[in-house]
Amino acid sequence: MVDIVHRVGIKAPLDMVYRALATREGVAGWWTTSTQGDSKVGGMLKVRFTSDGKELGGFDIKVLELEPGKRVLWQVVEGPEEWVGTKVGFDLKQEDGFSIVLFKHQGWKDPAEFMYHCSTKWAIFLMSLKSFVETGEGAPSPGDVRISNWH
Amino acid sequence: MVDIVHRVGIKAPLDMVYRALATREGVAGWWTTSTQGDSKVGGMLKVRFTSDGKELGGFDIKVLELEPGKRVLWQVVEGPEEWVGTKVGFDLKQEDGFSIVLFKHQGWKDPAEFMYHCSTKWAIFLMSLKSFVETGEGAPSPGDVRISNWH
Numbered sequence: 001m002v003d004i005v006h007r008v009g010i011k012a013p014l015d016m017v018y019r020a021l022a023t024r025e026g027v028a029g030w031w032t033t034s035t036q037g038d039s040k041v042g043g044m045l046k047v048r049f050t051s052d053g054k055e056l057g058g059f060d061i062k063v064l065e066l067e068p069g070k071r072v073l074w075q076v077v078e079g080p081e082e083w084v085g086t087k088v089g090f091d092l093k094q095e096d097g098f099s100i101v102l103f104k105h106q107g108w109k110d111p112a113e114f115m116y117h118c119s120t121k122w123a124i125f126l127m128s129l130k131s132f133v134e135t136g137e138g139a140p141s142p143g144d145v146r147i148s149n150w151h
Numbered sequence: 152m153v154d155i156v157h158r159v160g161i162k163a164p165l166d167m168v169y170r171a172l173a174t175r176e177g178v179a180g181w182w183t184t185s186t187q188g189d190s191k192v193g194g195m196l197k198v199r200f201t202s203d204g205k206e207l208g209g210f211d212i213k214v215l216e217l218e219p220g221k222r223v224l225w226q227v228v229e230g231p232e233e234w235v236g237t238k239v240g241f242d243l244k245q246e247d248g249f250s251i252v253l254f255k256h257q258g259w260k261d262p263a264e265f266m267y268h269c270s271t272k273w274a275i276f277l278m279s280l281k282s283f284v285e286t287g288e289g290a291p292s293p294g295d296v297r298i299s300n301w302h
């Protein structure tokens with residue numbers, strides 16, 4: 001089992017960062033504009049991605065934990081085989097005037113090339129989260145930063 | 152043992168990407184302008200970082216492998232305790248008109264918070280590498296993208 005981990009610091013109060021992670025509207029602001037569903041514990045979020053008008057697929061995600069100002073935890077239930085069953089967690093804390101996000105995508109069976117791609121892409125989306133919360137403008141799909149032939 | 156992994160695709164020939172990784176001048180173009188030393192097998196690179204004119208320290212890196220167009224492998228011999236002994240590798244290949252960089256920073260003893268930070272920061276520096284090779288302009292330290300209170 002291998003994990004993808006990241007850390008970013010956001011110049012904004014914890015509750016603003018939490019809302020960007022814990023609500024459908026928030027997630028649509030930094031990950032993908034095509035975010036549907038209900039962000040409550042036990043609820044499901046459906047995120048879909050497109051590139052140049054082409055459907056790239058996406059994930060159905062179950063919301064496992066929502067702890068205001070502290071923690072959001074998801075589990076992937078549908079999507080690419082490598083993602084199904086994995087958990088995506090965001091732990092929040094305050095430090096030096098920043099809201100710190102400790103990110104962990106855990107449960108990868110195999111450190112295949114797709115995991116390398118997802119690791120970099122998560123960093124890009126966390127920078128989009130930072131920008132969304134700090135300035136009101138993120139870079140969610142389909143306007144996300146392209147990193148390779150896999151987009 | 153846990154690893155940091157990333158994947159980026161660069162719209163440029165393999166040998167241009169290789170040169171950006173395998174030469175002192177190349178590394179200075181995307182990682183830190185303060186890159187000294189001799190990039191040959193068995194040689195040492197000394198990379199240093201500053202922020203707002205303040206010295207943040209850096210790493211002394213031994214060059215273990217240089218395979219033109221294919222692979223660069225480093226080992227950290229001086230620097231923060233967590234980095235000493237770790238290996239940083241870049242494997243290159245061509246795909247769909249991109250030069251693909253498979254990055255691995257391996258040998259971390261412990262997935263501590265500093266590793267989370269370094270994972271995100273490596274993604275940012277690999278995007279700097281991509282920009283440096285594609286456009287001639289990277290974002291090396293001290294002009295690197297700030298991601299948190301830890302810079």
